[in-house]
Amino acid sequence: MSETRFVEYGAKWTALLYGPLFAVAGYLVELATGATHTVAWVLVGLGLAAITAPWIQARRRFLTVRVTTTELVQGRESLPLKEIAEVDDVGAPTGARVLGGGWSAPRKYDELPIRLDDDSVVLAWARDVTALRAALKQS
Numbered sequence: 001m002s003e004t005r006f007v008e009y010g011a012k013w014t015a016l017l018y019g020p021l022f023a024v025a026g027y028l029v030e031l032a033t034g035a036t037h038t039v040a041w042v043l044v045g046l047g048l049a050a051i052t053a054p055w056i057q058a059r060r061r062f063l064t065v066r067v068t069t070t071e072l073v074q075g076r077e078s079l080p081l082k083e084i085a086e087v088d089d090v091g092a093p094t095g096a097r098v099l100g101g102g103w104s105a106p107r108k109y110d111e112l113p114i115r116l117d118d119d120s121v122v123l124a125w126a127r128d129v130t131a132l133r134a135a136l137k138q139s
Contacts, residue, residue, distance in 0.1 A: 002068035006135035008126055010063025011056045019048020063106055065126045067135040074124060075100035086115040087136045098123045 006093075023045030030036045066073040071080050077100050092113040098104055105111045105125035112132055113125040126132040 002070045004066060004068050005030075005138055006065070006067040006131055007064040008128065010059035011062075013056060015056055016049055016052050019052055020045035022048065062108075065124075065132065067132065072099070072124065072136065074100075077101055079122070081116075081136070082115055083116050084136060085117045085119075087112065087133050090115045090121060092123060093121055095123045096123050098125070100125070124127070 023041045026044065027036060027038065027041040030041070057094065062075045064073070064075065067081075069081075071078045072084070073079075079099060090113040092111065096113065098111075100106075100120055105123060109125040109127055110129040112129045114122050114124050114136070116122060124132065124136075
C-alpha cells in the first residue's frame with residue numbers, strides 16, 4: 001500500500017453543516033421576534049443540506065489533489081511519479097496539457113509546471129503549490 005505524502009481535498013464535508021446552521025439561526029431569530037415556523041426551518045435546513053451534498057461530492061471527485069509514494073492524482077487522472085523528471089524551474093509552454101482533464105487549472109488553484117521523462121511539460125495544480133512541489137521532490 002502506498003503512503004500519502006500530500007492531500008488537498010476539493011471540499012470538506014463540514015460544508016454540509018452550513019445550511020442547517022443557517023436554518024437554526026433563522027429559527028432563533030423567529031423565536032426572538034414572535035411566532036416560529038419550526039417545520040419550515042427544518043425543511044430549509046434539510047433542503048440546503050440536500051443540495052450541498054452533491055456539490056461537495058463533485059468537488060471532492062474532480063478537485064482533490066493527492067501525492068502518494070507511487071503516483072500524483074489530480075481529480076480523476078493519475079500520473080506515475082516515475083514519469084516525472086523535474087518540478088523546479090520548469091517553464092510552462094503555451095498549450096501545455098493540464099492534469100485532471102480540464103482546459104485550465106481550476107479557479108483559485110495555482111499551476112505547477114512539471115517536466116516528464118519524455119521531455120513534455122504538463123501543468124499540475126493545487127492551492128498550496130509549494131507543498132505539492134515538496135511532496136513531488138521526495139520521490
